[in-house]
Amino acid sequence: MTSDTEKNSPFLAIAIIVTVISLIAAVVWVTVIKPRQALPVAIANTYIPEGRPVVGIQLKDHNNQPFSEDQFKGKWSFLFFGFTHCPDVCPTTLLVMKSVWAKLPESAKQSPEPQLVFVSVDPDRDTPAILKNYVQYYHPDFIAITGKHNFIDILTVQVGALYGYEDGENENDYTVNHSAQIVLIDPQGYFRGVFTSPHQVNEIVKTFTAIRDYHPG
Amino acid sequence: MLKTLVAIGFISLSFIVHAGADVVISNAWVPEAPPVARVMAGYMTLKNTTDKDINITAVSSPDFKNVEMHRTETKDGMARMVEQKSLALPANGETIFKPGGLHLMLINPKRKLARGDSVTLMITADKKQITLKAQIKEATLDDHSTHQHHHHH
Numbered sequence: 001m002t003s004d005t006e007k008n009s010p011f012l013a014i015a016i017i018v019t020v021i022s023l024i025a026a027v028v029w030v031t032v033i034k035p036r037q038a039l040p041v042a043i044a045n046t047y048i049p050e051g052r053p054v055v056g057i058q059l060k061d062h063n064n065q066p067f068s069e070d071q072f073k074g075k076w077s078f079l080f081f082g083f084t085h086c087p088d089v090c091p092t093t094l095l096v097m098k099s100v101w102a103k104l105p106e107s108a109k110q111s112p113e114p115q116l117v118f119v120s121v122d123p124d125r126d127t128p129a130i131l132k133n134y135v136q137y138y139h140p141d142f143i144a145i146t147g148k149h150n151f152i153d154i155l156t157v158q159v160g161a162l163y164g165y166e167d168g169e170n171e172n173d174y175t176v177n178h179s180a181q182i183v184l185i186d187p188q189g190y191f192r193g194v195f196t197s198p199h200q201v202n203e204i205v206k207t208f209t210a211i212r213d214y215h216p217g
Numbered sequence: 218m219l220k221t222l223v224a225i226g227f228i229s230l231s232f233i234v235h236a237g238a239d240v241v242i243s244n245a246w247v248p249e250a251p252p253v254a255r256v257m258a259g260y261m262t263l264k265n266t267t268d269k270d271i272n273i274t275a276v277s278s279p280d281f282k283n284v285e286m287h288r289t290e291t292k293d294g295m296a297r298m299v300e301q302k303s304l305a306l307p308a309n310g311e312t313i314f315k316p317g318g319l320h321l322m323l324i325n326p327k328r329k330l331a332r333g334d335s336v337t338l339m340i341t342a343d344k345k346q347i348t349l350k351a352q353i354k355e356a357t358l359d360d361h362s363t364h365q366h367h368h369h370h
Contacts, residue, residue, distance in 0.1 A: 084251070084253065084254060084255070085254075085255055085256050086256070087250075087256045087257055087258035087287075087298075087320060087322050087323070088258050088287070088289045088298070088316060088317065088320045088322075089289055089291075089296045089298075089317070091248060091250065091258070091356060092316045092317060092358070095356060095357065095358050096358065099358060129253075130253045133251055133252060133253040134251045134253055134254065135251075137250075137251035137252070138251070162294075162295055166297070173283075173324070175297075175298050177295055177296065177297035177298075178295070178296060179294055179295055179296070180291050180294055180295065180296040181294050196294060197291055197294065197296070198291075198317060201358070
């Protein structure tokens with residue numbers, strides 16, 4: 001009896017260790033490795049599987065109406081950070097998005113529909129009226145938001161966007177440095193993706209369509 | 218006296234022709250901007266036909282309050298405009314102002330500008346002044362410098 005136990009216990013111990021390691025490996029595989037590997041190549045550089053809810057937004061839109069995170073719900077939001085005194089990057093990006101809008105397949109325009117949100121990080125010069133004229137010149141459906149700096153910052157820090165001011169020769173001539181990426185927020189209001197610059201129309205169309213197909217819900 | 222005047226006349230004439238020949242500017246255009254926009258961009262191609270570098274030291278326009286040369290630089294995902302107080306046009310080289318790179322920053326238009334209008338640009342190249350017209354064109358992603366007579370769909 002005693003000799004039996006002495007014989008079996010190393011086996012038992014090894015069996016337990018192997019089982020535990022297998023279980024841990026299986027859990028890690030299913031929860032961590034597999035979701036990343038399963039990400040289709042088309043969206044891997046853009047899509048953020050973990051996501052993060054965007055909260056505490058208290059801005060004003062181009063019609064001077066309150067804009068909170070509720071306005072993200074039920075839509076795919078493309079956010080671009082800029083300012084209207086921006087001669088090169090902002091018009092080019094808005095033209096890219098206008099082109100994306102024209103090229104999106106019908107299936108990608110259905111509910112939850114996409115919305116382009118131009119976030120002005122220059123609220124001192126960009127009033128809602130100016131923003132309305134500015135974004136709607138590029139597309140009648142484009143919207144713009146801005147607000148006090150501390151409220152803009154609540155949004156920018158949550159989606160990894162940056163901006164800063166650089167003095168010009170005259171007091172009102174300053175220019176604004178800003179993130180060039182386009183941020184994607186999903187219909188549940190989660191920070192869900194980043195399109196890095198330089199922006200290519202076909203690339204954004206393809207990636208966004210693939211994200212819609214992949215994203216649950 | 219007359220001789221001197223004629224000589225001066227020839228010298229100044231040759232300067233204009235010379236300046237025009239040293240730096241050949243083509244495809245100058247300005248994308249139309251939203252009516253509220255207080256700044257516009259200017260793009261063009263400059264060809265230095267000489268064996269020496271030529272410096273552009275100033276750009277102005279009677280149609281804008283102020284004109285600056287800038288280069289858009291994107292580093293670590295951050296876009297910024299870097300003012301070029303002086304821009305060297307390399308000998309026998311072509312310098313292209315285009316979206317996402319070098320551009321003129323046309324500040325505070327003095328009148329409403331829409332597609333079809335044209336504006337005057339005055340460029341100082343090694344102390345010689347070149348005056349040219351740039352047309353306001355529909356803002357598109359096409360590089361107008363390669364499609365001068367592009368038809369939009």
